[in-house]
Amino acid sequence: MIAIWGLAAEGGDPEAIETPFGAVKFTRGAVGGRKAVFLKRNGDARARVAATVELDAQRVIAVFAALSLRPELSAGAVLTPVDVLDQTRSGPTTFFEGRGLGYVQMTPPFCPQLRATLASGLPADASADAIVAACPARAITLAEARAWSALGADVAAWGLAPEWNLARELERCYAPLLLVGESTQAALPLLERALQTVQPEPECGCSRLNPGAHRALGDERRTWVQSCAALARDD
Amino acid sequence: MICIFGGTAAYHLTAVDFGVAEPLFALETPHGVAAPFLRLRDVLFTSRHGVNELARSAAFVNHRANLWAARAHGASAVLSWNGVGAISARLRVGDQVVPHDLLDFTRGRALPRQALPEMRAPFWDVGRQALLSAALRAREQGVYACGEGPRLETPAEINAFEKMGADVVGMTLVPEVFLAAEFGLPYAALCIVTNLAAGRSTPESGRRFGVEVGREGLTACRRAAALMQS
Numbered sequence: 001m002i003a004i005w006g007l008a009a010e011g012g013d014p015e016a017i018e019t020p021f022g023a024v025k026f027t028r029g030a031v032g033g034r035k036a037v038f039l040k041r042n043g044d045a046r047a048r049v050a051a052t053v054e055l056d057a058q059r060v061i062a063v064f065a066a067l068s069l070r071p072e073l074s075a076g077a078v079l080t081p082v083d084v085l086d087q088t089r090s091g092p093t094t095f096f097e098g099r100g101l102g103y104v105q106m107t108p109p110f111c112p113q114l115r116a117t118l119a120s121g122l123p124a125d126a127s128a129d130a131i132v133a134a135c136p137a138r139a140i141t142l143a144e145a146r147a148w149s150a151l152g153a154d155v156a157a158w159g160l161a162p163e164w165n166l167a168r169e170l171e172r173c174y175a176p177l178l179l180v181g182e183s184t185q186a187a188l189p190l191l192e193r194a195l196q197t198v199q200p201e202p203e204c205g206c207s208r209l210n211p212g213a214h215r216a217l218g219d220e221r222r223t224w225v226q227s228c229a230a231l232a233r234d235d
Numbered sequence: 236m237i238c239i240f241g242g243t244a245a246y247h248l249t250a251v252d253f254g255v256a257e258p259l260f261a262l263e264t265p266h267g268v269a270a271p272f273l274r275l276r277d278v279l280f281t282s283r284h285g286v287n288e289l290a291r292s293a294a295f296v297n298h299r300a301n302l303w304a305a306r307a308h309g310a311s312a313v314l315s316w317n318g319v320g321a322i323s324a325r326l327r328v329g330d331q332v333v334p335h336d337l338l339d340f341t342r343g344r345a346l347p348r349q350a351l352p353e354m355r356a357p358f359w360d361v362g363r364q365a366l367l368s369a370a371l372r373a374r375e376q377g378v379y380a381c382g383e384g385p386r387l388e389t390p391a392e393i394n395a396f397e398k399m400g401a402d403v404v405g406m407t408l409v410p411e412v413f414l415a416a417e418f419g420l421p422y423a424a425l426c427i428v429t430n431l432a433a434g435r436s437t438p439e440s441g442r443r444f445g446v447e448v449g450r451e452g453l454t455a456c457r458r459a460a461a462l463m464q465s
Contacts, residue, residue: 094385094386102292102384103384151395
């Protein structure tokens with residue numbers, strides 16, 4: 001099962017799944033011959049991650065409409081960035097509130113194998129080393145765009161953080177797909193092509209990103225979610 | 236009396252490391268429950284992240300309660316140690332830095348209630364000089380970047396911190412250093428390089444998170460305290 005975030009499936013009956021962080025609506029479908037679940041981006045990002053775990057999707061392709069910070073990246077460009085500059089200042093930063101867990105390595109920040117799969121569906125000239133600025137939930141200013149660009153960012157996307165780091169805490173293979181100046185629906189044909197070549201099972205290190213949580217809470221990520229939600233309620 | 240705030244590996248320290256130690260139990264403060272303290276022969280001590288285990292990551296340390304308790308137990312100043320990732324290419328695992336300034340990249344931590352319209356050195360110079368005399372390998376200049384955590388930083392973030400002037404990166408000094416000023420406690424810190432920052436580390440560059448880091452921090456801070464109290 002592959003989860004696609006930020007994109008609606010064609011057809012597919014609307015379903016909902018309860019999580020300790022809220023209900024999440026989704027639809028089932030297929031892309032590139034693979035079973036997929038499609039989750040819209042609304043509500044608590046922890047709920048989306050928890051739902052993805054509950055639906056047994058190890059891999060998450062996160063689709064975003066993005067803004068270019070470089071003149072050479074014009075509308076229609078499609079990118080699978082290699083790194084992220086988090087410029088958000090709010091939203092939950094971790095599932096593991098009040099605990100000594102969650103020291104998740106971000107080298108690399110995204111699943112290298114899933115990124116490579118996505119890149120295989122992209123034009124050969126697509127920027128392979130793009131850095132995405134994760135924007136706060138508001139318009140960004142021209143000065144911010146300049147500053148983030150000076151700090152290394154090539155493109156900006158809304159909603160990437162904290163969903164990305166929360167997904168990594170629960171050891172999902174997470175890779176973003178960015179469409180500059182286009183609706184996320186334009187990603188569908190691209191995903192159809194790219195996912196033809198996806199490995200049947202992930203062969204990356206992502207399922208062991210959070211060794212501390214394995215030691216403290218065991219190997220079942222659903223248990224992690226329950227345990228974290230119980231602590232979050234105690235606050 | 237100097238109070239030592241122990242960071243990385245402080246939770247690995249045991250009675251052997253402390254010597255004579257009188258436990259001062261966790262105080263209920265107006266800001267919540269503080270960490271337990273120890274009264275050592277010469278100084279007060281507390282471990283930010285827990286006792287015997289890494290119980291809470293940086294964002295969940297109750298700095299305000301701990302500083303209130305430190306003062307209630309008789310502290311007049313704070314020395315701390317904390318593990319950092321090296322950003323500057325001049326730093327190696329095992330090096331030490333006594334930071335002179337910092338950059339804050341945390342998000343929404345409990346800051347002082349009274350924002351002061353001033354720009355000043357965040358660290359106490361007398362304490363810094365004492366730490367430099369006590370920890371002979373320590374470098375006397377360094378800008379500490381404080382990330383929110385608990386996730387580690389990305390390579391792109393580390394490159395950006397470097398462009399902005401940071402030498403080392405950690406997760407704990409904000410808001411502690413600012414709150415210490417609010418509590419009238421002069422504050423200086425010793426950074427111990429535990430690893431190279433994201434995008435800089437290699438299998439050969441090493442990582443150090445064991446009890447020896449705690450011993451090094453405790454020894455340096457105690458020596459610095461003794462220098463100031465003599």
